[in-house]
Amino acid sequence: MATTPLSLSSVFSSKLSTTHSIFPTRRKELNRRRIIVVTSSAGGGGKPTILVAEKLGQAGIDLLRKFANVDCSYDLSLEELCTKISLCDALIVRSGTKVGRDVFESSRGRLKVVGRAGVGIDNVDLAAATEYGCLVVNAPTANTVAAAEHGIALLTAMARNVAQADASIKSGKWMRSKYVGVSLVGKTLAVLGFGKVGSEVARRARGLGMHVITHDPYAPADRARAIGVELVSFEVAISNADFISLHLPLTAATSKMLNDETFARMKRGVRIVNVARGGVIDEEALLRALDSGIVAQAALDVFTVEPPVKDNKLVLHESVTATPHLGASTMEAQEGVAIEIAEAVVGALQGELAATAVNAPMVPPEVLRELKPYVVLAEKLGRLAVQLVTGGSGVNAVKVTYASSRSPDDLDTRLLRAMVIKGIIEPISSVFINLVNSDYVAKQRGVKISEERMVLDGSPENPIEYITVCIANVESRFASALSASGEIKVEGRVKQGVPSLTKVGLFGVDVSLEGSVILCRQVDQPGMIGRVGSILGDENVNVSFMSVGRIAPGKQAVMAIGVDEQPSKETLKRIGDISAIEEFVFLKL
Ligand SMILES: NC(=O)c1ccc[n+]([C@@H]2O[C@H](COP(=O)([O-])OP(=O)(O)OC[C@H]3O[C@@H](n4cnc5c(N)ncnc54)[C@H](O)[C@@H]3O)[C@@H](O)[C@H]2O)c1
Numbered sequence: 001m002a003t004t005p006l007s008l009s010s011v012f013s014s015k016l017s018t019t020h021s022i023f024p025t026r027r028k029e030l031n032r033r034r035i036i037v038v039t040s041s042a043g044g045g046g047k048p049t050i051l052v053a054e055k056l057g058q059a060g061i062d063l064l065r066k067f068a069n070v071d072c073s074y075d076l077s078l079e080e081l082c083t084k085i086s087l088c089d090a091l092i093v094r095s096g097t098k099v100g101r102d103v104f105e106s107s108r109g110r111l112k113v114v115g116r117a118g119v120g121i122d123n124v125d126l127a128a129a130t131e132y133g134c135l136v137v138n139a140p141t142a143n144t145v146a147a148a149e150h151g152i153a154l155l156t157a158m159a160r161n162v163a164q165a166d167a168s169i170k171s172g173k174w175m176r177s178k179y180v181g182v183s184l185v186g187k188t189l190a191v192l193g194f195g196k197v198g199s200e201v202a203r204r205a206r207g208l209g210m211h212v213i214t215h216d217p218y219a220p221a222d223r224a225r226a227i228g229v230e231l232v233s234f235e236v237a238i239s240n241a242d243f244i245s246l247h248l249p250l251t252a253a254t255s256k257m258l259n260d261e262t263f264a265r266m267k268r269g270v271r272i273v274n275v276a277r278g279g280v281i282d283e284e285a286l287l288r289a290l291d292s293g294i295v296a297q298a299a300l301d302v303f304t305v306e307p308p309v310k311d312n313k314l315v316l317h318e319s320v321t322a323t324p325h326l327g328a329s330t331m332e333a334q335e336g337v338a339i340e341i342a343e344a345v346v347g348a349l350q351g352e353l354a355a356t357a358v359n360a361p362m363v364p365p366e367v368l369r370e371l372k373p374y375v376v377l378a379e380k381l382g383r384l385a386v387q388l389v390t391g392g393s394g395v396n397a398v399k400v401t402y403a404s405s406r407s408p409d410d411l412d413t414r415l416l417r418a419m420v421i422k423g424i425i426e427p428i429s430s431v432f433i434n435l436v437n438s439d440y441v442a443k444q445r446g447v448k449i450s451e452e453r454m455v456l457d458g459s460p461e462n463p464i465e466y467i468t469v470c471i472a473n474v475e476s477r478f479a480s481a482l483s484a485s486g487e488i489k490v491e492g493r494v495k496q497g498v499p500s501l502t503k504v505g506l507f508g509v510d511v512s513l514e515g516s517v518i519l520c521r522q523v524d525q526p527g528m529i530g531r532v533g534s535i536l537g538d539e540n541v542n543v544s545f546m547s548v549g550r551i552a553p554g555k556q557a558v559m560a561i562g563v564d565e566q567p568s569k570e571t572l573k574r575i576g577d578i579s580a581i582e583e584f585v586f587l588k589l
Pocket residue numbers: 119120140143144147192193194195196197198215216217218219247248249250251253254275276277301302325326327328329427428429430
């Protein structure tokens with residue numbers, strides 16, 4: 001399936017689920033100033049040159065050839081890639097080519113677009129791309145079904161020892177009793193990550209007669225219900241599963257999510273499939289779990305280091321079925337991905353913006369200068385709010401309120417909205433969000449962003465007095481973050497140029513949004529700040545700010561503590577063990 005590239009004007013005029021139209025009359029003027037993101041310095045014959053560095057479906061190559069000189073050179077060494085790149089306007093890769101800073105440096109400004117023919121862009125240095133003014137686009141949808149089908153292929157092959165039995169018969173043996181498998185029907189499959197691939201795996205597993213449960217705190221419950229899948233907590237998922245299938249992005253929160261501790265809480269004899277990213281599993285711990293029998297079998301398409309070293313113990317393990325990152329490798333998916341990426345790259349070289357752009361430095365400097373601290377504030381409020389979510393019907397209704405004494409025409413909030421979306425979605429996905437793709441990604445994930453302007457009296461010296469981010473229809477892991485109407489609510493202001501958190505739920509606080517934040521609800525009483533401060537001090541965790549917001553003296557209060565470093569689990573436990581503390585949460589900014 002190909003996505004339609006959006007022209008700049010369609011990106012800016014796309015109608016979103018805003019309750020108020022907040023596009024200013026200055027929009028035309030802004031558009032004029034940003035009209036070209038990419039200008040191609042065409043090489044031979046007036047056409048741009050596109051280097052295709054990994055095998056791409058023919059339909060995509062044909063499409064590229066209509067517009068550009070196409071150089072298909074595979075298996076280039078880094079040196080060869082760096083030499084060639086200075087003659088190219090665009091580069092197309094899959095996951096096997098590292099596009100690091102040295103590649104952008106070597107292009108000496110000619111490289112304008114990098115196209116990743118697939119989802120994950122772990123192999124492209126986005127910061128360097130942005131720094132060198134190079135747009136990066138990907139193809140996030142065309143290989144979903146292929147990845148899901150590979151997940152199911154691994155699940156069934158593992159359960160029936162297909163790979164092991166095949167190797168055995170090819171070596172001249174006939175071992176029928178050794179390769180007795182297990183049945184899938186009636187077994188519980190836990191799908192971790194209910195996004196594009198996870199939901200397709202769940203749908204197929206239902207068709208195989210499996211009982212499917214899923215854990216994904218950010219997925220809409222109605223989407224799961226619609227295919228007969230139950231959304232459950234992580235604990236319920238891993239402790240009830242006969243099979244676990246991983247479909248999560250690799251993020252700070254999911255890195256080594258399956259580890260010694262989590263394996264120990266699984267049913268003995270559980271079987272695991274991973275077609276997501278190798279780093280989601282602690283591979284050493286998996287080896288131990290396989291050897292001790294906690295995990296009966298694993299089927300792995302992805303590895304922390306790819307290709308894995310020759311004598312990788314997991315790959316060689318009798319109970320492991322392994323494939324070399326083949327999830328997206330079907331003829332159909334590769335044709336689809338090739339078309340999707342070719343359209344995006346050609347569009348970008350023609351000055352259009354692909355809906356799948358993952359970076360784009362395109363805010364006029366004068367707007368950015370004024371909004372800079374608010375941009376940081378907006379992202380951090382989004383990041384805080386989403387970390388407070390624990391369950392419910394998924395993150396699908398977000399309201400952003402801007403309180404300002406400026407006339408709506410004089411306040412362009414598109415960048416702020418993009419940054420709230422970035423803060424909410426990036427910690428829970430592998431997607432990179434910017435002004436270009438934020439609304440697209442939010443819409444694709446079913447997250448409705450509504451915006452509200454609160455017009456204040458007074459001098460319009462500051463563009464914004466405060467920003468509030470609310471997430472509705474969710475449960476919070478810090479109940480005090482809920483507003484009177486039951487939404488997660490955080491509010492912040494820019495104070496002397498520094499973004500600060502000023503309200504959590506109904507409690508006023510005052511903590512600068514730097515480092516990380518611990519929120520505690522306690523019965524208001526003297527000495528609490530000192531007790532928590534000294535526990536943090538014991539571990540040399542530097543406290544940057546502390547503030548207490550209370551309903552009334554002696555009643556409940558929320559204490560917000562800014563810390564420079566992440567406290568250890570033991571230190572957080574000691575804070576939680578203080579008897580006056582009713583609930584607490586640690587939030588990374
Ligand atoms: N093996 C392959 O060839 C292949 C092919 C395609 C995709 N992939 C990988 O599969 C994974 C899923 O891809 P996708 O396209 O479905 O992505 P997606 O963004 O559509 O879905 C990911 C889901 O994970 C959820 N999630 C994020 N953090 C979570 C957490 N801490 N706990 C539980 N759920 C969490 C998100 O809410 C989202 O619903 C990615 O890692 C992608 O790179 C691999």
